[in-house]
Amino acid sequence: MLLRKLFQQLQSITWFQGPNHRRGNLSKPSTSGLCVVCSGIDITRILRDGLQEQDMVPLGFLPDIMKKSNHCALCRLIFSLVRHSWCLDDHPGLDVANIYCSFWAPGFGPPGPRLGEKERCRRLRLHVSSWPPEITTSLLSSRSPSHLSIQLLAEDAHMVSKRKYLHGRRMKDVVDIRLIRRWIKLCESKHKGSCLSARVWPNNEKLPDSLRMVDVMQMALVGAPQNCRYAALSYVWGGGGEEYWTSMANLSPRTQPAGLDVSVIPETILDAIHLVQRIGERYLWVDALCIIQDSLEDKAAQIHIMGQIFSRAVFTIFAAGGDSARSGLPGMSVGTRACRQHVEVVQGLHLAIPLPSIWEAIARSTWNTRGWTFQELLLSHRRLFFTKYQVYFECAEDGWCEDVEESRFPRLHNHPVRASVSTGLFLPGFGMNETMTLASYADVITRYSHRLLTYESDVVTAMTALLNAMTATCEPPGSNARKAFRFGMWIRYLDHSMLWQPRLHVSHTRRTVTDGEHSRWPSWAWTGWVGGVHYDDETYSMGATFPGTIHAPPAESLVTAWHIIEEDGNIVQLEVERFVSSIETSSNSYVPTKSHISDTKLEFIPPPGTLVFRTQRAHFKVLRIDDIKTMPHSIFDIIPLSPASSKRAGRIILPSSTPCSTVFEFIVVSRCGGIRRIQDLYDDLVWGPVYFGCMLHVMAVREACDPRIRERVGLGVINEGAWLKSRSEESAVLLG
Numbered sequence: 126m127l128l129r130k131l132f133q134q135l136q137s138i139t140w141f142q143g144p145n146h147r148r149g150n151l152s153k154p155s156t157s158g159l160c161v162v163c164s165g166i167d168i169t170r171i172l173r174d175g176l177q178e179q180d181m182v183p184l185g186f187l188p189d190i191m192k193k194s195n196h197c198a199l200c201r202l203i204f205s206l207v208r209h210s211w212c213l214d215d216h217p218g219l220d221v222a223n224i225y226c227s228f229w230a231p232g233f234g235p236p237g238p239r240l241g242e243k244e245r246c247r248r249l250r251l252h253v254s255s256w257p258p259e260i261t262t263s264l265l266s267s268r269s270p271s272h273l274s275i276q277l278l279a280e281d282a283h284m285v286s287k288r289k290y291l292h293g294r295r296m297k298d299v300v301d302i303r304l305i306r307r308w309i310k311l312c313e314s315k316h317k318g319s320c321l322s323a324r325v326w327p328n329n330e331k332l333p334d335s336l337r338m339v340d341v342m343q344m345a346l347v348g349a350p351q352n353c354r355y356a357a358l359s360y361v362w363g364g365g366g367e368e369y370w371t372s373m374a375n376l377s378p379r380t381q382p383a384g385l386d387v388s389v390i391p392e393t394i395l396d397a398i399h400l401v402q403r404i405g406e407r408y409l410w411v412d413a414l415c416i417i418q419d420s421l422e423d424k425a426a427q428i429h430i431m432g433q434i435f436s437r438a439v440f441t442i443f444a445a446g447g448d449s450a451r452s453g454l455p456g457m458s459v460g461t462r463a464c465r466q467h468v469e470v471v472q473g474l475h476l477a478i479p480l481p482s483i484w485e486a487i488a489r490s491t492w493n494t495r496g497w498t499f500q501e502l503l504l505s506h507r508r509l510f511f512t513k514y515q516v517y518f519e520c521a522e523d524g525w526c527e528d529v530e531e532s533r534f535p536r537l538h539n540h541p542v543r544a545s546v547s548t549g550l551f552l553p554g555f556g557m558n559e560t561m562t563l564a565s566y567a568d569v570i571t572r573y574s575h576r577l578l579t580y581e582s583d584v585v586t587a588m589t590a591l592l593n594a595m596t597a598t599c600e601p602p603g604s605n606a607r608k609a610f611r612f613g614m615w616i617r618y619l620d621h622s623m624l625w626q627p628r629l630h631v632s633h634t635r636r637t638v639t640d641g642e643h644s645r646w647p648s649w650a651w652t653g654w655v656g657g658v659h660y661d662d663e664t665y666s667m668g669a670t671f672p673g674t675i676h677a678p679p680a681e682s683l684v685t686a687w688h689i690i691e692e693d694g695n696i697v698q699l700e701v702e703r704f705v706s707s708i709e710t711s712s713n714s715y716v717p718t719k720s721h722i723s724d725t726k727l728e729f730i731p732p733p734g735t736l737v738f739r740t741q742r743a744h745f746k747v748l749r750i751d752d753i754k755t756m757p758h759s760i761f762d763i764i765p766l767s768p769a770s771s772k773r774a775g776r777i778i779l780p781s782s783t784p785c786s787t788v789f790e791f792i793v794v795s796r797c798g799g800i801r802r803i804q805d806l807y808d809d810l811v812w813g814p815v816y817f818g819c820m821l822h823v824m825a826v827r828e829a830c831d832p833r834i835r836e837r838v839g840l841g842v843i844n845e846g847a848w849l850k851s852r853s854e855e856s857a858v859l860l861g
Contacts, residue, residue: 363449432590567660681706777841
């Protein structure tokens, strides 16, 4: 009730600009006084000289600051900062009674010959004594920065003996195109291509003859000139579009000067065209215009080269401020964005709350939920984001945004813009002068699988360019992406790829929609399911702080050979790199099957996409850990049928609809690597002490429509000793 009442009071104050405010650059700065606590703080000295964290200035408890926000300008800034950073509107009952606040003032920009320690920009950093668990979880899920800061506007930098560099910039209703041109020029002139060194396709590679561009000077579609400079556009279609798409019928007229009818082009694309014109570039690639939408042949050809298109673009425009092609680019014209800067006058200084970081802005956008936009993000090297808050630019080395002044080239590690811009956008180990790693592959799949597709059959098509890039950088020269990544699974590391898990709170349904390439979607692949998945390299023992992760990386491959049924019905062996364990084989160790699949005669031809391999299988019972069924998936104990039938041997994630005491068939996949709190996963008094590799990755399976074929139900881990004491048998498995 206290928070709700304070929110109502806060919204009634005229200086606050809510989301529906459409005009004005800034709210009128308040000249109100300060409370007793804030009036005793020398803000000018702190911003001039800085303040170490150990010397923080106490401000008081957060509820008291909230109460004073209607008459104290600094308290109002603090309350607004916490409110928006923590999204308190979404947590009206949040307990903040015991949260104590303090201030300190770190510096930004490296001290040195060009910028001395005294000249460094300072920000007021808010320190809170504790973080509510709900807020911590929310910030982690959105990858938002945890620090809370207030910046001085550059117009007052001289009052604290500073330069304008890295101080706040006043926002305008309309984007200053000169600023964008300057960002691009700075990147090109200062980096000299170093931020593009991770290109998958070399600059001297010939552009495909089939590639078209929008010539923004002639307003026509043209064949892409070799080595031309061009921008690309990433946006949300939002359904429909036949009236402006390029088709076989309108292709020829559109190749003539002024052939593009601007009256039918939606606002987002039209704004992008105007932006490219004003920046001084000539060519723009837009999928709806540059791909013949009613030609399956042209679509397939353009999708195949889409990675090259975005990788070689001078920059990519990301329309992350709307939910359709009709939304436009916020800030390109008057009235298309609400200025959300909050500025207060405190002791004669204009202080402002920094606008959301680029990742926060993107995380809240519709654009960030769409499947096709994901590879466009990862394959672009210079990124220009239009969001509802402001415009951001980033490359592999630096970043800029509208609400922070840059009077010199940053290239800083301790830099407020770069620190926020880079967070979460570049993936570790890929796109930054390194090859793809298993960890970055897992991150790619986790983030992509949570996005939405208008047509579920596009799940692989929408990441074709990314898979091509992974193949070009991570597989031997000449490798075929269709063989390297089948159904989105990295075949070389299939033992690891098989360890995907559904989030406990995410619903999963089988992907039944077919396309022209795949006749079915197998259950063993994450692409066979609609719903987000994740990989975790460490286990938190099912029920610890982060439940829902029951596997660790494979330590040993326990399937000696994997085969797959091709579309033509042939069975071929997959090129899977085996993990070799240092564990010595003994009578107390699981021994992989030695027989080959060729030793098994198949009496029928399984459907394409079916995995065929030999392993051991056994039956176990599963028991739900608790009776909570509010989430789509739950954690279950794995219980042997005999002996010691009441003693848990492992754990698994299964659909919550699974009845307790259900008996499943389990198959062995691989040996599990190091697991945290492994003793929580099984009864060590029954199955023996903990040792490295004592857990096996197992998959619960059931009969598919064809009883000769199995399909995945869930993945878990089981104690090796418990498995060895079960009535297991070696068998050929057909996993569809």
